[in-house]
Amino acid sequence: MTRRLKKTTKKKNPMQTAFTRFMLVVAFFILWIGAIGVRLVHLQINQSEWLRDKAQNQRRDELKSKMLRGTIYDRTDRALAMSVKVKSLYADPREIEDVEGTAQAVAAALKIKPDIILKDLREGKENNKRFVWLAQKLDEEAAQRLNKTLETYNLRKFDLPKFKGLHWREEQKRSYPYKNLAAQIVGFSNSDDVGLAGIELSQEEVLRGNVIKRWQDRDRLGRVYEESEVTREPPKDVVLTISHSIQYKVEQALEKGAKASNAKSGMAIVLDPKNGEILAMANYPSYDPNRYTEFPTESYQNKAIQGIYSPGSVFKLVTYGSALDSNLMTADGMINCSKGFIEVAGHRFNDPHATKTMSYVEALAVSSNVAAIKTGLSLGKENFYLYAQKFGFGQPTGIELPAEAHGLFRSPETWNGDSLASMSIGYEIGVTALQMVSAYGAIANNGVRIKPRIIKEIRHSGGKPAVVPEVIRTPIVNPEAARGLRKMLRQVVVKGTAKRAQLNGYTSSGKTGTAWKYNARLKRVDAGKYVSSFIGMAPAENPAVVILVVMDEPQGGARDGGQVSAPVFREIAEQILPEMNVVPDANFVQEDLTAPEISSEIEIVELPETEDLKGEQSDQSQKIVSEKTTVGENKKDIKKFEKPVVQETKKETKKESKPPDENKKSVKQKTPVVSPETKNKSSTEKVKKKT
Amino acid sequence: MPKKKLSAKNKTQSTQRGDSIPWRYCILTLCCGLILVTGFFFAARQHFSSIDFGIKNSKLRKQIEELEADKRRLILSKEIALSPAEIKKAAKKIGLTEMTASNIEVYRPAPKEKSKTEKLIVEKPKLDFLEKTELLKKEDKKPEVKIEKKPSEAKEKSEAKEKPDKTKEKVEKNKAQVAKK
Numbered sequence: 001m002t003r004r005l006k007k008t009t010k011k012k013n014p015m016q017t018a019f020t021r022f023m024l025v026v027a028f029f030i031l032w033i034g035a036i037g038v039r040l041v042h043l044q045i046n047q048s049e050w051l052r053d054k055a056q057n058q059r060r061d062e063l064k065s066k067m068l069r070g071t072i073y074d075r076t077d078r079a080l081a082m083s084v085k086v087k088s089l090y091a092d093p094r095e096i097e098d099v100e101g102t103a104q105a106v107a108a109a110l111k112i113k114p115d116i117i118l119k120d121l122r123e124g125k126e127n128n129k130r131f132v133w134l135a136q137k138l139d140e141e142a143a144q145r146l147n148k149t150l151e152t153y154n155l156r157k158f159d160l161p162k163f164k165g166l167h168w169r170e171e172q173k174r175s176y177p178y179k180n181l182a183a184q185i186v187g188f189s190n191s192d193d194v195g196l197a198g199i200e201l202s203q204e205e206v207l208r209g210n211v212i213k214r215w216q217d218r219d220r221l222g223r224v225y226e227e228s229e230v231t232r233e234p235p236k237d238v239v240l241t242i243s244h245s246i247q248y249k250v251e252q253a254l255e256k257g258a259k260a261s262n263a264k265s266g267m268a269i270v271l272d273p274k275n276g277e278i279l280a281m282a283n284y285p286s287y288d289p290n291r292y293t294e295f296p297t298e299s300y301q302n303k304a305i306q307g308i309y310s311p312g313s314v315f316k317l318v319t320y321g322s323a324l325d326s327n328l329m330t331a332d333g334m335i336n337c338s339k340g341f342i343e344v345a346g347h348r349f350n351d352p353h354a355t356k357t358m359s360y361v362e363a364l365a366v367s368s369n370v371a372a373i374k375t376g377l378s379l380g381k382e383n384f385y386l387y388a389q390k391f392g393f394g395q396p397t398g399i400e401l402p403a404e405a406h407g408l409f410r411s412p413e414t415w416n417g418d419s420l421a422s423m424s425i426g427y428e429i430g431v432t433a434l435q436m437v438s439a440y441g442a443i444a445n446n447g448v449r450i451k452p453r454i455i456k457e458i459r460h461s462g463g464k465p466a467v468v469p470e471v472i473r474t475p476i477v478n479p480e481a482a483r484g485l486r487k488m489l490r491q492v493v494v495k496g497t498a499k500r501a502q503l504n505g506y507t508s509s510g511k512t513g514t515a516w517k518y519n520a521r522l523k524r525v526d527a528g529k530y531v532s533s534f535i536g537m538a539p540a541e542n543p544a545v546v547i548l549v550v551m552d553e554p555q556g557g558a559r560d561g562g563q564v565s566a567p568v569f570r571e572i573a574e575q576i577l578p579e580m581n582v583v584p585d586a587n588f589v590q591e592d593l594t595a596p597e598i599s600s601e602i603e604i605v606e607l608p609e610t611e612d613l614k615g616e617q618s619d620q621s622q623k624i625v626s627e628k629t630t631v632g633e634n635k636k637d638i639k640k641f642e643k644p645v646v647q648e649t650k651k652e653t654k655k656e657s658k659p660p661d662e663n664k665k666s667v668k669q670k671t672p673v674v675s676p677e678t679k680n681k682s683s684t685e686k687v688k689k690k691t
Numbered sequence: 692m693p694k695k696k697l698s699a700k701n702k703t704q705s706t707q708r709g710d711s712i713p714w715r716y717c718i719l720t721l722c723c724g725l726i727l728v729t730g731f732f733f734a735a736r737q738h739f740s741s742i743d744f745g746i747k748n749s750k751l752r753k754q755i756e757e758l759e760a761d762k763r764r765l766i767l768s769k770e771i772a773l774s775p776a777e778i779k780k781a782a783k784k785i786g787l788t789e790m791t792a793s794n795i796e797v798y799r800p801a802p803k804e805k806s807k808t809e810k811l812i813v814e815k816p817k818l819d820f821l822e823k824t825e826l827l828k829k830e831d832k833k834p835e836v837k838i839e840k841k842p843s844e845a846k847e848k849s850e851a852k853e854k855p856d857k858t859k860e861k862v863e864k865n866k867a868q869v870a871k872k
Contacts, residue, residue, distance in 0.1 A: 018713045068763075079770050085760040140764065177770035216749070225745035227752065248775035 061216045067209030068172050069193050070235035072186055072200075074244045075277075075456055079177060080186050081200065081289075083193070083209075086173040087143040089134040089166060093124035096165035105163070109149040110135055134166070137173045137191075158222025172209075176289040182247050184302035185240065185281055185401070185454060188289035197300050199238060199454070202402045206458055209235045236466055239456045241277035246270060249575045250280040254549070257568035258284045261532075261554035267304045267433050268568065270576065271546045273441040273537070275471060276450030278399070279545065279576070281305075281434075305397075305404045308430035309531045309550065312515030314561075315426030316372045317439065317485065320364060322387035323375045324481035325447075331484035333360055337370045345417025349373055349425070364488045365496030367512065369425045376424025381412040384420060390476045391439040392449060393431055400455045400469070407431045426515060427525075437548040440510075440535045442474075443489075444543035447482035449474045490540045501536050501566040503573050505584040509543075510536025510569065512561035517553065529553050534565035538573045544582045547572050 043051060072081040089106075096102050099121045107114035117134060124132040138146070150161040159167060174189050187198020193209070195201040210232040217226035250268050258266040263284075270280040281304050287295035301307070323329045340355035341348055354368030363371035376384055388394065394409030408430030410419075415428075422428040434452060442449035451472040458467040477485075489509035493501045497512045513533040516525035533550040537543035549565040549572070558564050577584075771777065 014713075018716065022716060078773070079766065082763065082767055082770075084763045084767055140760070175767055177767055178774045179776065181774065181776075217745075219742065219746075223746045224749035225742045227745075227749050245775065 059217050059219070061218065063214040063216065064211055065170055065214065066172060066193065066211050067232070067234055069174060069189070069209050070203075070207035070461070071237045072207070073237060073239045074182075074242050074247070075240065075279075076243055076245075077239070078244050080182060080240070080244070081174060081176050083172045083174050084139075086137045086139055086171050087168045088136040088138065088171050089143075089146065089161075090169055091121060091124070091132045091134055092130050092165050092167065093121055093132055094128065094130055094165075096121065096125065099125055102163075102165060105150060106134055106166070109146050137171060139173075143168065158218070178244060179288045179290060180286045181244060181251065182240075182242055182281070183286050183289050184283045184300070184304070185242060186289065187300075187402075188292045198302065198401065199240065202400055203238050203455075203458075206236045206238060234461045237459050237461060239459060241272075241454055241456045242280055245579060246576050247280040247282065249579075250572050251282040251284070251286065253568050253571040253575070254282045254284050256571070257549065257564065258551060261551055261558060261564040262556045263532075263551040263564070264553040264555075265303065266549070266551045266568075267307070268550070268572065269304055269433055269437045269548045270572065271437050271441050271452060271548075273444035273450070273543055273546050276438075276441065276452045277456070278452055278454045281454070302401060303552075304433040305399060305401055306432070308405050308407055308432060309533075309552070310429065310515040310518065310525075311426040311431050311436055311533065312513035312531065312561075313367045313369075313372075313426055314436060314511045314513035314533055314535050315429065315431070316364060316367070316424070317443065317489075317511060318388050318391050318393070319372050319376045319379070319384070319424045320360065320488065321391070321443065321477050321481060321485050322379055322384060324484050325387070325477035326379065326383065328378050329360055329375060331359075331361055331487050334358065335360055335363055335371045335374060337363065337368055338374075340370065342370045342373050342421070344373065344377070344421040347418040347421070349421060361488050361491045362495075364511070365491040365494075367492075367497050372424045373421045376420055381415060381420055384423065385412045387476075388423075388429075390449075390474070391442065392435050393429065393439070397432075397434050397438055397452050398472075399434060399452050404434070405432050407435055426513060433548055433550055436533075436535060437546055440537065440548070441546045442476045443482050443485050444537045444546050445482075446479040447475060447477040449476050486537075486540065486543075489537070493536070493540075497560070497562040498534060498536070498566045500562055501534060501569050503538055503570055503577075503586070505586055506538045506573065506577055506582070507540035507586050508536050508538040508569075508573060509540040510534055510566075512566060514560045530559050532559055532561040532564040534561045534569050536566070536569045536573070538577060539582065539585045541585065544580060545573065545576065 068085070069083040071079050071083075074080055091102070091106075093099070100118060103114045103118035103121055107117050110117075120132050120134075123129070135146075147161045150163040150166065152163050155162050155164060157164070161168070172193060174193060176183070176186065176188070183198075185198050187195060187200035187202075189195045189200045195204040195207065200207065212229055212232055214227065214229040216224045219225050250270055254266050254268045257263075266282075266284040268280070268282045269278065271277070272279055281302070283299075283301075283303050285299055287299040292300070320329070324331070329335070334357055336357045337351065337354040340352045341350045343349070349369050351369040353366045354363055354370060358366075358368070358371075360371065360375075362368075379387070388409060394407050396404040396406055398404075410428075415423075419428050438449060438452050441452070451474075453469050453471075455469055457465045457469070459465045486509055489511055490507070492498050492511055493508050498510055501508055501510055511534070513531075513535075515531050515533075516527055517529040517531055518524070519526035519529070531550060531552055532554050533548065535546065535548045537546045547569050549568040551561075551564045551568075554564045
C-alpha cells in the first residue's frame with residue numbers, strides 16, 4: 001500500500017496537475033467563447049435584419065398620427081377655428097370571441113341599437129378584418145365614460161378600454177366656437193381634416209398638419225419604455241384681418257335689415273381704406289360650419305366675392321371719378337340734364353328727377369342718370385374702359401379667399417351703341433361686392449387703391465410671424481379728384497337719396513344703388529327683382545371705414561338702396577366707429593331714433609376745422625339738431641306713414657328702359673306710388689306746420 | 692537505484708511552493724470573476740434603471756400631451772363662452788338691454804388749451820357778413836324749452852333741497868351742545 005502511495009505521489013506533480021487543469025478550463029472557456037462568437041457573428045451578420053424585425057415586432061408599436069391642424073384667429077387673437085384631440089372607438093373582430101355580448105355591451109354604453117354593431121362585427125369576423133369603427137370623434141369626457149362602462153375585471157390588457165377586442169384611436173376634430181360668425185370667410189373642413197371652403201380651403205397647405213410616425217417600445221407588461229418619432233414642422237396659424245366683434249355687429253345689422261326688407265339674401269363688407277384690411281364680411285343667410293351638412297350648399301357661398309350683380313347707380317362713382325381725374329368736369333361745375341331724358345343709339349334713358357341744369361354735386365345727390373350718361377359719353381369708350389379697369393373691375397381683387405369671381409366687364413370692341421351710356425349708370429356690367437368696396441376705398445384713400453386682404457399674417461405655432469402679406473397700392477385718380485368725389489358723395493347723404501345714412505355723431509358720405517336683376521330665362525332685366533345697395537364711408541372728410549350693404553331682391557314696401565341698405569349702413573357705422581376709437585366729428589342726438597323716424601329734415605351740422613369756432617358752432621348745431629329732432633318725438637304723426645302701401649304694376653316695360661334708380665316714379669307712372677321717404681317728408685312738413 | 696531522500700527543508704519548500712501556486716491562481720480567478728460579476732451587476736442595474744426612466748419618461752410625455760389637449764379644450768370652451776352670441780344670451784338673462792347709439796359713450800379728446808403765442812399766431816376765421824348774420828339769427832331763434840314739472844317731482848326736488856339745510860341745522864345744534872358742555 002505504501003508503495004502504491006509512493007508511486008502516485010511520485011507520478012502526479014501538483015503544480016503540473018493544477019496547471020493542466022487550469023489550461024483545460026481556459027481552453028474550455030476559449031472554445032465556449034469562440035463558439036458564442038461564431039454564433040454571434042452568424043446572427044449579427046447573416047440573420048441581423050430578420051432578427052431585428054422579429055424583435056421589433058415583438059416589443060415595438062408603430063403609431064401614425066396627424067398633427068393638429070393650424071388655428072385660424074381674428075385680428076384680436078380670438079380663435080375662429082381650432083382643432084382638438086378626440087378619440088374614436090374601434091374593434092378588432094379577430095380578438096373578439098363573444099361577438100353578440102360585445103355588441104350588446106358596446107350598444108348599451110353608446111346608447112344605440114345593438115343590431116348595427118352586431119352586423120358590422122359579424123361581417124368583420126367573417127372577412128377576417130382587423131378594424132371596425134364603433135364610435136367616432138368622441139370627446140374626452142365621453143371616452144372616459146365609455147372606459148368606465150366597458151371595464152371588464154380580471155382582464156390583462158395594456159390599453160383602455162379594458163374590454164377584449166376594443167381599442168381607442170386618437171383623432172382630431174375641427175371646432176368653430178363662434179358658430180355662424182364669419183362662416184363664409186373661415187369655411188370648414190371635412191371629417192378627414194381637409195379644407196373645403198373659405199380660408200380652410202385657400203390656406204390648406206399652411207393649416208394642414210403632417211402625418212408623424214412614432215415608435216413605442218414596450219416591456220412584457222406592456223409599459224412603454226422607449227419612444228422615438230420623426231419630427232416634422234408643425235402647421236402654421238392664420239391670423240385674419242376681421243374683428244369678431246365688428247363681424248358680429250355687421251352680421252346682426254345685416255340680418256335685421258334683410259328680414260325687415262324681406263330680402264332673399266344680403267351681404268355687407270367693412271373695409272379699412274387706409275390699409276385695405278377687411279374688418280368684416282357678412283353674408284345672409286349664413287350657416288354653422290360645425291354642422292355644415294345640415295345646411296343647403298348655397299349658404300356656403302361667399303357672395304361678397306363670388307356673386308356678381310349689376311351695381312346700378314353706385315357705379316356712377318367710376319364715371320364721375322374718371323371725368324374728374326381727366327379734368328372733364330369739376331364737382332361744382334354745371335351740367336344740363338336735358339329735360340330728364342337722353343337718347344343714345346335709339347335707346348331712351350329717362351330721368352324725371354333731374355330735368356334742369358344743375359351742379360354735378362346735385363346731379364349725383366339726386367342720382368341723375370342723364371348727367372352720368374353725358375359724363376360717361378364725354379369720357380369716351382377707351383377712357384371709360386381704362387378707368388374702370390384701374391378701379392379694379394373685370395378682374396379679381398386677389399383676396400386670399402377661394403373662387404373669387406372676375407366680374408363681367410366686356411372689352412370696348414364688343415360694346416353696343418348704348419353700352420357706354422348703360423355702363424355709365426351701372427348697367428351691362430357685373431361686379432362683385434368686394435370690387436365695389438375696393439373702388440370706394442380708393443376714393444376714401446385719396447385716390448390710391450389698396451389691394452384688399454383678409455389675412456393679417458401667417459404665424460408659426462409658437463406665435464412668431466412667418467408671412468406678413470404685402471400691401472399693394474395702386475394710384476387710380478389724383479387726390480384732388482378723390483376729394484371732389486367725396487364732396488359729391490357727402491351731399492348724397494345730406495341732401496340726396498341717402499338721408500337714412502346720416503349718422504349719430506359722425507359725418508358720412510356714400511351712394512345708393514338700385515338695379516334691376518338680369519333674368520337669364522327671359523334674357524333681359526326683370527322689372528320685379530332688384531338689387532338694392534349702399535356704399536358709404538365715415539367720417540366723411542377722413543374716412544376710417546368704407547361700408548357696403550347689398551340686399552338681393554328686397555320685397556315689400558321699400559326697395560331702394562336708400563331705404564333698404566342705407567339704414568343698415570347707419571346701424572353698422574354707429575356701432576363700429578366708437579369701437580374703433582374714431583373721434584366723432586358731428587354732434588350726438590341723445591334720442592334713440594330708428595331709421596324711419598329720421599326725417600329728411602334732420603341735418604347734422606359738421607364741425608368747422610378751426611378751433612375757435614368749434615365750441616360755438618357745436619352748441620349751435622346741437623340746438624339745430626335738437627330743434628329738428630323734435631319731429632321724432634311726435635311719433636304718432638310719423639307712424640301714420642311708416643308702412644306705405646306700394647302697389648306694383650304688372651305692366652312690362654317696353655324699349656324705353658328706365659333704370660330703377662331712386663327715381664322709380666318713372667317706372668310706375670300710372671299707379672300712385674308713394675315711397676316712404678316722400679311720405680316721411682310730407683309728414684315732417686305737417687309736423688313742422690303744427691309746431 | 693538508491694532512493695533520493697528529500698531533506699526536511701526541501702520538503703517544506705516543495706509543499707509550500709505546491710500550495711502557494713493554486714491559491715494565487717484561485718485568488719486571481721476570483722478577482723476576475725468578481726470584476727466580471729460587478730460589471731455585469733452595474734450593467735444590469737443601469738439597464739433596468741434606463742428602462743425605468745424610459746417608462747417614467749413616456750408617462751410624463753403622455754401627461755404633457757394630455758395636458759396640452761386639455762389646454763386646447765379649455766381654450767375652445769373659453770372661446771365658446773366668450774362668443775358674442777353667448778354673451779348676448781347671458782346679458783339677456785341678467786336683464787341688460789341692447790346697446791343703442793344713444794347710450795354709447797365715445798371718447799372725446801378734451802380741447803387743448805392754447806398757449807398765448809399760439810393764440811396770437813392762430814387767426815380767427817374771417818366770417819362773411821352773410822354767415823355772421825345767419826349765425827346771429829340762429830342764436831336769436833333759440834327755442835325756449837319749457838319743462839313742465841310734475842307736482843310730485845317738484846315736491847321731491849324741494850325736499851331734496853331742504854334736506855341738506857336740516858342736516859346743517861342739526862350739526863349746528865350739536866356744536867352748540869358740545870360748546871355748552
